[in-house]
Amino acid sequence: MSTLGITDGLVLRPDMRVERADVLVDREAGEILDVRPEIGRSADERLDASDALVAPGLVNAHTHAAMTLLRGYADDKPLESWLREDVWPAEAELTPDDIAAGTRLAALEMIRSGTTAFADMYFSEPRVADVVVESGLRARLGHGVVTVGKDEEAAWADVEESLTVADEVRGVSDRVETAFTPHSLTTVGEEYLREGVARARELGVPVHVHANETRHEVDPVVEERGVRPLEYAREVGLLEPGDFLAHCVHLDATEIDLLAETGASAVHCPASNMKLASGMAPVQRLLDAGVRVGLGTDGAASNNDLDLFGELRDAAMVGKLAAGDASAVAAGDAVRMATAGSADAIGLPGGRIEPGAAADCIVVGLDAAHLTPVHDPVSHLAYAATGSDVRHTVCDGRVLMRDREVLALDAPSVRAEAEERAAALVERAETA
Ligand SMILES: N[C@@H](CCSC[C@H]1O[C@@H](n2cnc3c(=O)[nH]cnc32)[C@H](O)[C@@H]1O)C(=O)O
Numbered sequence: 001m002s003t004l005g006i007t008d009g010l011v012l013r014p015d016m017r018v019e020r021a022d023v024l025v026d027r028e029a030g031e032i033l034d035v036r037p038e039i040g041r042s043a044d045e046r047l048d049a050s051d052a053l054v055a056p057g058l059v060n061a062h063t064h065a066a067m068t069l070l071r072g073y074a075d076d077k078p079l080e081s082w083l084r085e086d087v088w089p090a091e092a093e094l095t096p097d098d099i100a101a102g103t104r105l106a107a108l109e110m111i112r113s114g115t116t117a118f119a120d121m122y123f124s125e126p127r128v129a130d131v132v133v134e135s136g137l138r139a140r141l142g143h144g145v146v147t148v149g150k151d152e153e154a155a156w157a158d159v160e161e162s163l164t165v166a167d168e169v170r171g172v173s174d175r176v177e178t179a180f181t182p183h184s185l186t187t188v189g190e191e192y193l194r195e196g197v198a199r200a201r202e203l204g205v206p207v208h209v210h211a212n213e214t215r216h217e218v219d220p221v222v223e224e225r226g227v228r229p230l231e232y233a234r235e236v237g238l239l240e241p242g243d244f245l246a247h248c249v250h251l252d253a254t255e256i257d258l259l260a261e262t263g264a265s266a267v268h269c270p271a272s273n274m275k276l277a278s279g280m281a282p283v284q285r286l287l288d289a290g291v292r293v294g295l296g297t298d299g300a301a302s303n304n305d306l307d308l309f310g311e312l313r314d315a316a317m318v319g320k321l322a323a324g325d326a327s328a329v330a331a332g333d334a335v336r337m338a339t340a341g342s343a344d345a346i347g348l349p350g351g352r353i354e355p356g357a358a359a360d361c362i363v364v365g366l367d368a369a370h371l372t373p374v375h376d377p378v379s380h381l382a383y384a385a386t387g388s389d390v391r392h393t394v395c396d397g398r399v400l401m402r403d404r405e406v407l408a409l410d411a412p413s414v415r416a417e418a419e420e421r422a423a424a425l426v427e428r429a430e431t432a
């Protein structure tokens with residue numbers, strides 16, 4: 001056996017207690033063997049965690065990774081006009097090579113800021129899978145389906161592509177899983193949703209979908225169908241355990257109960273919801289009802305970064321504002337959301353530092369002015385730390401970043417290619 005020891009740090013345990021210990025990892029199995037003082041000293045490879053906190057790798061439960069190419073391209077608009085006027089026309093010009101380059105940039109940013117797993121909904125997902133394999137991250141991937149504005153043939157082809165990706169891409173590596181990913185309850189027609197979801201069940205893959213993000217998506221469903229969107233979702237076969245719904249901003253009490261009863265998860269995306277002025281998700285009410293809640297950045301064009309530390313802080317802050325209660329969404333709740341909550345929501349291993357768990361861990365330096373003094377490391381994770389405080393990143397037992405240097409990717413060439421491709425993309429979109 002070949003081992004990795006993460007030594008001399010504080011360790012965040014699943015119950016949010018912090019203890020002084022080493023973490024010993026089986027590198028081949030990608031598994032945590034033990035958490036105990038001094039256990040890592042004689043390991044084959046060591047990572048220094050002195051003056052630092054060893055935490056589970058953060059899990060981004062909803063993103064569109066390649067949208068890093070559109071970071072800062074169109075800001076300061078609400079969801080519908082942002083998508084229709086700016087994002088979709090630009091995305092129509094994306095090539096598979098662009099998507100690979102944008103995803104590689106996203107992977108670099110994620111590893112750098114302590115994210116070890118993500119759920120993606122986009123195009124050219126076989127290329128996204130290649131980048132996941134190359135970068136060492138874990139992911140659950142899906143081809144996003146939109147049927148509005150398409151003729152029947154094109155719409156069915158989009159559904160078929162999503163199912164084919166869900167079936168074929170999951171085999172590429174142990175670190176890659178898939179989902180059927182209809183874009184939203186209003187951008188995919190009912191017959192496509194019913195058929196696609198039924199076929200996803202046969203394949204045994206979960207469904208990842210945007211839901212109840214803006215009022216604009218809720219009101220038409222209520223007017224046309226006389227039921228709330230999540231009741232409609234249930235009718236078309238959604239909301240099985242394993243399914244996860246991004247945003248869940250505008251929910252009524254019956255919809256919160258539906259999530260709790262069915263075991264489907266909500267993925268909170270606070271920065272995107274603020275930036276597009278979509279609203280404040282009722283996160284404390286979801287937690288009180290026993291709904292599993294994960295945390296996501298959404299794409300970099302509505303955030304505008306993939307640093308989950310920002311999301312942690314936003315989740316805690318907006319959670320209080322939404323509840324009108326400063327005790328709502330406490331630091332530990334936000335940290336749980338970004339770790340075990342997200343990992344469980346998207347059905348990937350990780351999110352916990354304990355023997356037998358996947359060896360997905362980060363070492364967050366606490367030796368910075370903005371993290372001094374250390375009364376409570378969990379408070380620092382939620383409120384004061386940023387992605388650049390991450391010193392080492394480990395996924396599946398493999399060191400992806402050591403001493404702030406990303407090993408799996410060549411940062412300068414990843415940045416240069418993304419920059420070049422983003423410029424050419426915008427040029428094509430604006431002359432199209
Ligand atoms: N195959 C589909 C693409 C769907 S991918 C997922 C889509 O979600 C879009 N997206 C990004 N952020 C959000 C959001 O906050 N809400 C809804 N859609 C978003 C993203 O730009 C991308 O077009 C098509 O033919 O258009």
Ligand SMILES: [Zn+2]
Nearest residue numbers: 210246298299
């Ligand atoms: Zn999204």
